[in-house]
Amino acid sequence: MPPLQLTDAEWQAIALSLRVALVSVAGSLPLGVAMAWLLARRQFPGKLLLDGLVHLPLVVPPVVVGYGLLVLLGRRGPIGGWLHDELGITLIFTWKGAALASAVMGFPLMVRAIRLSLEAVDRRLEAAARTLGAGPFDVFLSVTLPLALPGVLVGSVLAFARGLGEFGATIIFVGNIPGETRTIPIAIYTATQEPGGDIAALRLSIVALLLSLIALVASELLARRIDQQMRS
Amino acid sequence: MLDVAADKRLGDFQLTAKFQLPAAGVLALFGRSGAGKTTLVNMLAGLVSPDSGRISLAGHLLFDSAARVDLPPERRRIGCVFQEGRLFPHLDVRGNLLYGRRRAPPSEPGFGFEAIVGLLGIGHLLQRRPANLSGGEKQRVAIGRALLSKPRLLLLDEPLAALDTERKTEILPFIEKLRDELRLPIVYVSHDAGEILRLADQVLVLDRGLVAASGDVAEVFGRPALRHLVGESDAGAILSARLVSQDEAFGLSRLSFPGGQLVIPRVTAEPGAMLRLRIRARDVSLALAVPAQVSILNVIPARIRAIHAAEDAHVDVELDAGSRLWARVTARSAHDLGLTEGMPVFAMIKAVSIDRQSIARHGRTENPAKPV
Numbered sequence: 281m282p283p284l285q286l287t288d289a290e291w292q293a294i295a296l297s298l299r300v301a302l303v304s305v306a307g308s309l310p311l312g313v314a315m316a317w318l319l320a321r322r323q324f325p326g327k328l329l330l331d332g333l334v335h336l337p338l339v340v341p342p343v344v345v346g347y348g349l350l351v352l353l354g355r356r357g358p359i360g361g362w363l364h365d366e367l368g369i370t371l372i373f374t375w376k377g378a379a380l381a382s383a384v385m386g387f388p389l390m391v392r393a394i395r396l397s398l399e400a401v402d403r404r405l406e407a408a409a410r411t412l413g414a415g416p417f418d419v420f421l422s423v424t425l426p427l428a429l430p431g432v433l434v435g436s437v438l439a440f441a442r443g444l445g446e447f448g449a450t451i452i453f454v455g456n457i458p459g460e461t462r463t464i465p466i467a468i469y470t471a472t473q474e475p476g477g478d479i480a481a482l483r484l485s486i487v488a489l490l491l492s493l494i495a496l497v498a499s500e501l502l503a504r505r506i507d508q509q510m511r512s
Numbered sequence: 513m514l515d516v517a518a519d520k521r522l523g524d525f526q527l528t529a530k531f532q533l534p535a536a537g538v539l540a541l542f543g544r545s546g547a548g549k550t551t552l553v554n555m556l557a558g559l560v561s562p563d564s565g566r567i568s569l570a571g572h573l574l575f576d577s578a579a580r581v582d583l584p585p586e587r588r589r590i591g592c593v594f595q596e597g598r599l600f601p602h603l604d605v606r607g608n609l610l611y612g613r614r615r616a617p618p619s620e621p622g623f624g625f626e627a628i629v630g631l632l633g634i635g636h637l638l639q640r641r642p643a644n645l646s647g648g649e650k651q652r653v654a655i656g657r658a659l660l661s662k663p664r665l666l667l668l669d670e671p672l673a674a675l676d677t678e679r680k681t682e683i684l685p686f687i688e689k690l691r692d693e694l695r696l697p698i699v700y701v702s703h704d705a706g707e708i709l710r711l712a713d714q715v716l717v718l719d720r721g722l723v724a725a726s727g728d729v730a731e732v733f734g735r736p737a738l739r740h741l742v743g744e745s746d747a748g749a750i751l752s753a754r755l756v757s758q759d760e761a762f763g764l765s766r767l768s769f770p771g772g773q774l775v776i777p778r779v780t781a782e783p784g785a786m787l788r789l790r791i792r793a794r795d796v797s798l799a800l801a802v803p804a805q806v807s808i809l810n811v812i813p814a815r816i817r818a819i820h821a822a823e824d825a826h827v828d829v830e831l832d833a834g835s836r837l838w839a840r841v842t843a844r845s846a847h848d849l850g851l852t853e854g855m856p857v858f859a860m861i862k863a864v865s866i867d868r869q870s871i872a873r874h875g876r877t878e879n880p881a882k883p884v
Binding site (some may be wrong): 402404405407408409410411412413414415418422423426427429509510511 | 557558559584585588590592594596598600601602611612615616641643657658661698810853
């Protein structure tokens, strides 16, 4: 087999990584937009603390985040136990748990980008929309969000790329199960632990690099197009 | 009826607006920048809440601090056009125009899309993005967007202030058309006396947060006490005159007004049309006898009503020439001619000093577009 040919197991890891990253972004996006709006537009007591909490995963060691998830959402954890008993949802050692771990890790990047673009939206346009008969939520959906779209896009792609690369929190929270939680970074780690796994690690690293690059370039191109549409 | 009694404090600025004016035709809000015009407009639109008071429009209560009523902007049905247009950059012109229409109560009568697009001459722009429009086009689209939202009142907040003179003269006729063809009360905010003369029936003058005067435009702008607000160089009289005949050979129009006849550069209107003219004090000079061999076409007999000291070395002479006129002469001339109250004089007005910006059609066209 030529050295750059991907094995079935590696394809599996790639597909899993994409699924985990996509689900983590799709699932956290509404919350990310809401959080960004809260931080950009509202004044409330404890705002600084909330801001800090959102940004925590950026500075805390990922393994600590993973451990926190394990404690809270493990089958005996206060939230995980309830989820398991009441709703039959198990996060630990499942790909859904991996998606949650990458969502948490990508959340600050997502919120930051969306918040910046929300802050750049001209409030006078929103006032104009109100005078034209649109209620506050209508204005948000029809004016604010479309104008902040480039930021929403950039935030989503950053979180997606971060999710593809998520390792520390994931391996602590959901472990290393082939086909379930063995994403690209974990597969690379596994390969380097095995004798003669260097080539496999290299292959997957190249894939990871390419995927991240494609995501970033695509988002930049899209954001530019949106921007241009609004300008011309 | 637009009935306002509202207070608002913003930092050091205190606005106390109290007035009752008919909600029909064009009501101008006039004042220098910082007089409180925009705050008042925002209170009408619901974008700023008064600290206390009551605002009602044509029987609809919009705000009442005592009754804890504060209708949000989206329920006031006041169409707003702002100085900067505020078109939505992510929508094309059609999307902008329909934004308010889609949110208006369907049962309510409103102007037809095609009618408004035609009236404003924006049919060829529908697919364009706001970024590709000129300043004048943007304002026309903004006006159309507001009209299509089925408003009870159209609020124009200095819609021409951001445009150059050329664009202004492009837009003014459209606003005149709105006034003449739509049955919709308009509040027009401006710091430009010329625009107000041309467009408005009633005027409310704001000065440092207080209502300095309100009433008929010609009457208010003619009041001596308010002349400083209009600006020294623009101060003057407003005359209502009827077009008598056209002098095609020389490109002149002959008008009659209560004090006699006037000749001005040709205006396009049919004989019998009522016009409103602004005659600046600085364009009127005085003579004690009918002068011989002068280039000035308009020599109008008048009587001096009062002499007001003005800035620098000149005085403003208030004249009764059937209508009120003002003449600005140097204090030296006033002294040399021995001008005193009650004295008969001749007011001389250069025809060319009455430019297009100083002439407005006053009478309404009698075929208003019907709401669909």
